[in-house]
Amino acid sequence: MKKFSKFLGVVSVGTLAITLAACGSNGGAEAGNNSASSDAATPVKIGLVTKTDTNPFFVKLREAAKEAAAEEGAEVVALAGKFDGDNEGQVAAIENLVAQGVKGILITPNSSTGILSAIKKARDSGVVVVALDTATEPADAVDATFATDNLKAGVLQGTWVKATLGSKAPSLIMLDGTPGGTVDTFRHDGFLEGMGLAEGAPEISGQENTNGDQTKAQTAMENLLQRVPNANSLYTINEPAAAGAYQAIKAAGKQDQITIGSIDGSCTGVDNVKKGIIGATVMQFPGTMAAEGVKSVVEYAKSGTKPTGFTDTGTVIITDTPVSGVDSKDTAWGLENCWG
Incomplete structure (x- = not known):
């Protein structure tokens, strides 16, 4: 009997150990599942x-x-x-x-x-x-x-400015962005393509870099107008540059002389088109x-x-002065779809 009791005791302990091990195993699996769920729930x-x-x-x-x-x-x-x-x-x-x-x-x-x-x-x-x-x-x-597609955006801006000038020979000022910048280069080159001008053409009367900054653009435009008082068209890298340039143009009393094109499509920029500060802007998204x-x-x-690859997220000319051959939207549409 003593031997049998010892045997039962061993069996009981062994069973308890197996049961505990099984519980521990289940607990570990549940903990692992919880960890996996936690990882899955972690935001990307x-x-x-x-x-x-x-x-x-x-x-x-x-x-x-x-x-x-x-x-x-x-x-x-x-x-x-x-x-x-x-x-x-x-x-x-x-x-x-x-x-x-x-x-x-x-x-x-x-x-x-x-x-x-x-x-x-x-x-x-x-x-x-x-x-x-x-x-x-x-x-x-x-x-x-x-x-x-910044090359396309530049072409749109240049095409509108050229059409707006009509039969007038351009006396162009270009307010560029940052030297060597990809966007800056594409927009610059596209604008000239839209105007039908080559780099270095005599119609380009003045050119300055502004880093797309409104204050720098105003100063640059003030200086350029002293050298090119008869300028009649203006390329701007973006709407802040256009706004700065307009302040210089207004101070010189040349608002009706210079056609301004730009690119961005911000709500401020579209409102400036509505006010006549910018002639047209190319909206991006x-x-x-x-x-x-x-x-x-x-x-x-x-x-x-x-x-993979390149996805063009779209461009639209915004102006209240549409021209033949250039698809555009007015500022009412622009203010409904602008950003900023």
Whole structure:
């Protein structure tokens, strides 16, 4: 009996050990499932790097990206350069975001080539990189691009200005953006194409870089008008530059002499078209760029499918002075569809 009792005791202890082990095993499985659920519930983290954090265009990009991310259950970490052209600041931002473990980075490159090394390192680490607004050179340095066709936007601006001048020979002033910038180059070249002019043509009476800044544009225009008092047409890289130039033009009493074209499509810019400050502006759609960029990163996080190629997010001429041969929308439409 003593031996039998000892046997039962051993069996009981063994059964208890097995039961406890089984409970522990089930508990571990449940804990693992909970952990997996927790990982699945973790929002996809997306980095956004803009040229600056103050330009209304980039403010809209940031707002639209965050709104789209919220709809997708994702999270946006937004960083920016200190100024337009701050390439080093953007490189540091990319490195910062990779260290934070983002799944993808959306970037408006200051330079089409200056950040390629940082982008390559990010992609090599498994981060998908999407360009917004500004293409890289080469284009396949990023996985995909969602942007305005800036060459086309420049052509639209130039075509409208040329048609508005009619039979008048152009005496053109060009207020460019940042030297070497991809967007700046495409818009500049496109405008000249729309005007039917070659680089260096005698009709180009004056030219200054403004970095797209309103104050710099006003100063540049004041100086140019002293040298080119008979100027009759003006290219501007963006609407802040156009607004600054107009202040100089108004001070010189030449509002009715100079036809102003621009690009952006902000609500302020469209309102300036309505007021007659800008003759026409080419509207672009930063909200679409940002939303499509966010969706592409979320899709990559879900399925592993990377976005590819260039997607033109659209351009529309906004003017209350339409011209033959140029499709346009009026400022009423523009104010319903503007940004900022």
